[in-house]
Amino acid sequence: MVLFVVGLGLGDEDDITVRGLKAVQRSEVIFLEAYTSVLGTPKERLETVFGKSIVIADRNMVESEAERIYMPAKETDVCFLVVGDPLCATTHTDIIIRAKAEGIRVEVVHNTSVMGAVASCGLQLYSFGYTVSIPLFEGEWRPDSFYPKIAYNKAGGMHTLCLLDIKMKEPDYEEMMRGRVRYLPPRFMTVNVAIGQLLAVEAVRGEGVLSRETSAVGLARLGQSTQMIVSGTLGELLEVDFGKPLHSLVICGEQHPCEVELLDMFHVRKGGWSRYVRPDDNTSSSSDDGDEDDGVDGNGPPAHADVTGEGLKQ
Amino acid sequence: MVLFVVGLGLGDEDDITVRGLKAVQRSEVIFLEAYTSVLGTPKERLETVFGKSIVIADRNMVESEAERIYMPAKETDVCFLVVGDPLCATTHTDIIIRAKAEGIRVEVVHNTSVMGAVASCGLQLYSFGYTVSIPLFEGEWRPDSFYPKIAYNKAGGMHTLCLLDIKMKEPDYEEMMRGRVRYLPPRFMTVNVAIGQLLAVEAVRGEGVLSRETSAVGLARLGQSTQMIVSGTLGELLEVDFGKPLHSLVICGEQHPCEVELLDMFHVRKGGWSRYVRPDDNTSSSSDDGDEDDGVDGNGPPAHADVTGEGLKQ
Structure with missing residues (x-):
């Protein structure tokens, strides 16, 4: 057995x-x-x-x-x-x-896993350092243990994969105090929230590790048919709608010319994910191809890829 | 298409x-x-x-x-x-x-890939830094660009995955000078050769990054039925026969108590791979189970696992 x-x-x-x-x-x-x-x-x-x-x-x-x-x-x-x-x-x-x-x-x-498939963004897995988790801040609880790790990776030229928080089946304590077992609806940290938190931590710690000009890559639904990859500065990515979960974020370290070339395919100002989503034609990238059945509730992403399992789609 | x-x-x-x-x-x-x-x-x-x-x-x-x-x-x-x-x-x-x-x-x-499956040794993927490649030294050609990367990872508490050199279809220049297209037989760096080279580089650079006492993990045929994982010091692993290719090596950084507990299962002095190979019984670990057909020529490993695709086998 x-x-x-x-x-x-x-x-x-x-x-x-x-x-x-x-x-x-x-x-x-x-x-x-x-x-x-x-x-x-x-x-x-x-x-x-x-x-x-x-x-x-x-x-x-x-x-x-x-x-x-x-x-x-x-x-x-x-x-x-x-x-x-x-x-x-x-x-x-x-x-x-x-x-x-x-x-x-x-x-x-x-x-x-996401730790392998993140290579789809064009950054080399060899050059990733510590992977960090970014927890959703709750009121005064604003843990920032990821910050020195990002700093160390960056000082050494390494990229940092940031895994973003997932809250599944969190107890609803208010309901529980009334004697009812209830859970809060699932929550998933978006790239946007993660960036907001990172910049907030930088504002407090002030060590110059991160800024709105820091190069980064936002990734959503990696390895799924609606996979979305956008590179840009943190400031630029803050404005992008990455759609449904799961999201993750890479803070870029030093970039090899090959990495720059690949990352460029996903750049937000050059079409970014819209070029990524439809590699082979020039039609609108914002059409929905009817792939609704991805098992996650929430608002649809701005665009869908029409094939599954794609990696380096341009 | x-x-x-x-x-x-x-x-x-x-x-x-x-x-x-x-x-x-x-x-x-x-x-x-x-x-x-x-x-x-x-x-x-x-x-x-x-x-x-x-x-x-x-x-x-x-x-x-x-x-x-x-x-x-x-x-x-x-x-x-x-x-x-x-x-x-x-x-x-x-x-x-x-x-x-x-x-x-x-x-x-x-x-x-090996970069994900290396987690089978019990070290957490989150805590790996730069991945390095160790090239086979050839005469005076003794590149050591991996050394500062191992040093940086280690100073930051991170583990280093060392990918070991593979020489496939290398031209045989002597034969070619005689006008014949010939290739040298494939060569694969063993854990032992890699450790020898690492210690040789340390002897030259002398920055105290590596020694015979450095904690490490040798891995062979990761993800295959004959997978072998042994932890120990570099000095100890130097004496272990890891068998057929491919081999890889991890230089350990700081270890979380959970990592220590897992790594301990593979320790060379505590039975190491022999415990690993046969988790469920106390019979000899050196018997061959007839799994000869692994597509690679060379000497058999000291022991075979009897099931495939195993990760954390104790």
Whole structure:
């Protein structure tokens, strides 16, 4: 009996590997981790394609009742599906360690993650330093531990990938005080909010690490059919509507001429994402191609790509 | 017509994504890039599984005759298969740019790469800095541009992934002077050779960045069924036989307690890879399980894992 921890990649049901699909097919129990990321396709679509029912593993289950996920693997094959790669985020190593401590055999099936697919923007993965997480500020709670890391990366010429906060199934404490278990609606940090927070931290710390002139790249729905990549200064990107989640942001370090050439394809003042979205024709880039079914509620992005899984689209 | 640039992942034919497999199935012409990495399975096996013939794209074709790869995509769907992820290495962006300049539509199908799968060793991807390449020294040619990058990463507490040199289809100049086109046999840098070179550079530069006491992790055949991960000091790892290619090496930065706990599972003095190889039993770890067919010639590794695609095996 095996606990398969299977990366789904970033897009839809076609981004699973054949190895992952075989693990799903032989498993009796299938969980989908659904609070550290957002899959580009609804659970029901996965169920139809895989021909299996899937149990959503929400934050509470993964953090407080993980044994519900791994203990069944003593009796039968179990799949724990994770968006991206199972080991790129630190969240899932705990479940693996605990399962092993129970004598359960664990197999990890790798896949692409945002930390690999970010290379789609033209910056070289070799030259990335620390990856940082930007938490949503809440009132007086304005943590800025990412700032010295961005500073160190930048001083060394390295790029910084900023992962933007996701709030899934946060308890609604007001309702809970009335004795009702309620959760707040999901919230996803946008590129715009992230930039606002970064500049606010700079204003407080004043070490000259960031400004409105800092070169950066905003990325939305990376690896999905509506992927959007825009490069520009932080000031310029602040004005761009990146559409639905998930978003992430890269603060650029020194750029090799090859990187400049590639990044230029996505530049906001040169057409940016509109050139990116429609590489092969000159028609309007703001038309909607009917790809509504991406499993995420919210306002539509300004434009859609018409094919999936694209990387370096110009 | 589309040029699909498809990542194969790191293991065997099962590591392609469903999206990648669909691209292969609709393509009339399929190339396999075969000089920047080594797939864990022979080309013939891919051909059998995919039901398609595959043309090996060697160094000469990719670097000097790339139009042979992308120009057919004006007439028909073409697949260019790449081990790992197509964008993680910089080698393949050139072909994408040139294809786009010809008006060819390009779709990138992501997959896992060594830069993601390295998280299998227990070190967090967030805390990796610059990735460096260690070239095989040749006589007086002893480049050391990786040294200041390792130093900078280390001073900032970051880990360094060292990609080790591969020499595929290097011209045999002696034979060529006799008018014969001949190539040298492929050479792959081992963890041991890499450590020797790193310590040799330290001896020359003397900045105290590296020593025999430096913590590190040696990785071999990452993502393949015979994956091997051993942590220890550089001095200790120098004595370990990592077996067949490909090898890579991580120089550890500061370690979070969670990282220490995970890395400890792979420690050379605590059983190291032997515990890693056989997580579930206490039998000998040096038996060969008959998995001979990994597409790479050379001496067998000291031990084989008995399942494929494993990440955090203890």
